[in-house]
Amino acid sequence: MTPMIAVKDLSKTFVLHLQGSTRLPVFDAVSFEVAAGECLALVGPSGAGKSTLLRSLYGNYRPDGGSLAVRHEGGAVDLMTAEPRTVLTLRRRTIGHVSQFLRVIPRVATLDVVAEPAIALGEAPESARARAAALLERLNIAPGMHGLAPATFSGGEQQRVNVARGFLVDYPVLLLDEPTASLDTANRDVVVDLILEARARGAAVVGIFHDAAVRDRVADRCFDLSAFRTAA
Amino acid sequence: MSAPLLQVEALGHRFGRIVACRDIAFAMHAGEVLGIVGESGSGKTTLLNCLAGRLAPTCGRVLYDMRVKGSTDLYALSEPERRLLMRTDLGFVTQNPRDALRMGISAGGNVGERLMVNGARHYGAIRDSAADWLGRVELDPGRMDDRPGTYSGGMQQRLQIAKTLVVKPRLVFMDEPTGGLDVSVQARLLDLLRGLVRELGLSAVIVTHDLAVARLLADRLMVMRAGEVVEQGLTDQVLDDPHHPYTQLLVSSVLQP
Numbered sequence: 001m002t003p004m005i006a007v008k009d010l011s012k013t014f015v016l017h018l019q020g021s022t023r024l025p026v027f028d029a030v031s032f033e034v035a036a037g038e039c040l041a042l043v044g045p046s047g048a049g050k051s052t053l054l055r056s057l058y059g060n061y062r063p064d065g066g067s068l069a070v071r072h073e074g075g076a077v078d079l080m081t082a083e084p085r086t087v088l089t090l091r092r093r094t095i096g097h098v099s100q101f102l103r104v105i106p107r108v109a110t111l112d113v114v115a116e117p118a119i120a121l122g123e124a125p126e127s128a129r130a131r132a133a134a135l136l137e138r139l140n141i142a143p144g145m146h147g148l149a150p151a152t153f154s155g156g157e158q159q160r161v162n163v164a165r166g167f168l169v170d171y172p173v174l175l176l177d178e179p180t181a182s183l184d185t186a187n188r189d190v191v192v193d194l195i196l197e198a199r200a201r202g203a204a205v206v207g208i209f210h211d212a213a214v215r216d217r218v219a220d221r222c223f224d225l226s227a228f229r230t231a232a
Numbered sequence: 233m234s235a236p237l238l239q240v241e242a243l244g245h246r247f248g249r250i251v252a253c254r255d256i257a258f259a260m261h262a263g264e265v266l267g268i269v270g271e272s273g274s275g276k277t278t279l280l281n282c283l284a285g286r287l288a289p290t291c292g293r294v295l296y297d298m299r300v301k302g303s304t305d306l307y308a309l310s311e312p313e314r315r316l317l318m319r320t321d322l323g324f325v326t327q328n329p330r331d332a333l334r335m336g337i338s339a340g341g342n343v344g345e346r347l348m349v350n351g352a353r354h355y356g357a358i359r360d361s362a363a364d365w366l367g368r369v370e371l372d373p374g375r376m377d378d379r380p381g382t383y384s385g386g387m388q389q390r391l392q393i394a395k396t397l398v399v400k401p402r403l404v405f406m407d408e409p410t411g412g413l414d415v416s417v418q419a420r421l422l423d424l425l426r427g428l429v430r431e432l433g434l435s436a437v438i439v440t441h442d443l444a445v446a447r448l449l450a451d452r453l454m455v456m457r458a459g460e461v462v463e464q465g466l467t468d469q470v471l472d473d474p475h476h477p478y479t480q481l482l483v484s485s486v487l488q489p
Binding site: 062084 | 261264419423426448451465466468469472473475477480481484
């Protein structure tokens with residue numbers, strides 16, 4: 001079976017031109033595959049490059065070498081060489097991303113923040129907003145807050161808005177950067193259920209989960225990045 | 233795959249001995265929003281004027297996918313042909329709305345005039361259309377008979393946007409559309425622009441020195457310095473993982489409020 005994500009010989013070094021052209025090698029010769037319905041957990045100490053790898057899978061960071069193929073509408077797209085508009089199409093239809101921190105346009109109401117990805121895919125705004133409201137309530141964001149912009153929310157609330165936004169559309173690929181980091185037990189369990197449901201419908205999931213209990217429940221494989229550290 | 237809406241080949245412009253921009257090449261497809269960032273004097277506005285048909289480049293070509301003729305060099309068109317294209321297909325929003333508005337005629341007249349130039353003749357229909365567009369840019373249609381001079385700076389900028397979009401252009405060029413406005417007015421204008429670009433499926437090239445504006449509006453970004461494009465790509469890629477020393481400088485220079 002063809003994998004949903006195929007990473008081959010990926011390498012990334014940051015060069016800080018303004019700070020004496022310091023070279024920060026992050027990883028080198030990283031290769032792995034993730035199939036539909038599978039969940040791969042990226043592990044390694046802080047600074048091992050887990051978030052850098054995850055951001056590369058979203059097309060947000062540009063690795064220096066290797067290839068990074070994502071199955072998209074029957075074909076495979078290499079994010080390393082894809083044109084900007086192709087990457088944007090992938091993000092709209094194929095790759096969902098829950099980042100560590102919510103980054104939204106100011107002044108947009110929570111409900112619209114969450115419903116936006118579905119509306120962009122052509123869903124009627126009323127139905128997308130209704131589903132968004134249901135998902136937010138499942139994540140214990142009370143209806144009274146749906147009309148407010150999330151900027152003033154607490155860290156945990158923002159994180160749940162972020163999760164809702166990433167799970168409203170059934171993306172074939174899901175990238176999760178610490179989706180449960182600032183959540184209490186009850187909310188953490190909801191997120192675990194959401195991840196398991198996504199896997200059950202066939203989503204390929206790559207995630208960073210510092211909480212070992214969460215990792216054990218959602219992931220079936222670990223990928224240790226510290227082994228791919230290049231010497232500085 | 234469809235042909236690009238705009239294709240730029242080896243474009244350069246010089247003012248006498250001064251090279252304003254050189255070796256610019258890119259393709260843009262329908263529905264894309266391209267941001268051009270860079271410090272003042274880096275050639276952004278010169279490039280924008282060349283792209284928009286307002287300034288003939290010293291070298292290179294600007295190919296635009298015309299509705300009937302297909303891909304055509306803007307500057308190989310005859311003067312009347314290019315002018316027709318510029319008032320139907322291409323829109324231009326300047327930083328200072330007073331450069332684009334006619335201050336001696338009413339706000340509604342400013343908007344309606346664009347329709348008349350393109351052949352509309354029914355006064356009632358023109359007036360309705362003008363009122364509709366004033367409403368869409370959140371201006372009170374009840375003030376459509378007032379002159380633009382009685383409007384505030386932010387209102388004038390919205391009026392200019394209405395005047396530009398009323399003829400339903402396919403590609404809009406904007407030169408610092410939110411420059412010179414106070415932050416709350418700028419925020420509303422950005423919300424408005426973002427909504428309009430999405431709702432109308434507009435293609436746009438936006439020159440700005442404000443990286444936050446670029447992140448909000450542009451799908452992709454070109455970073456210019458001393459007349460050359462030093463880095464380009466997806467907006468968040470360029471801003472979150474800048475590779476060129478100048479882009480790194482630009483990104484690290486932004487002040488956080």
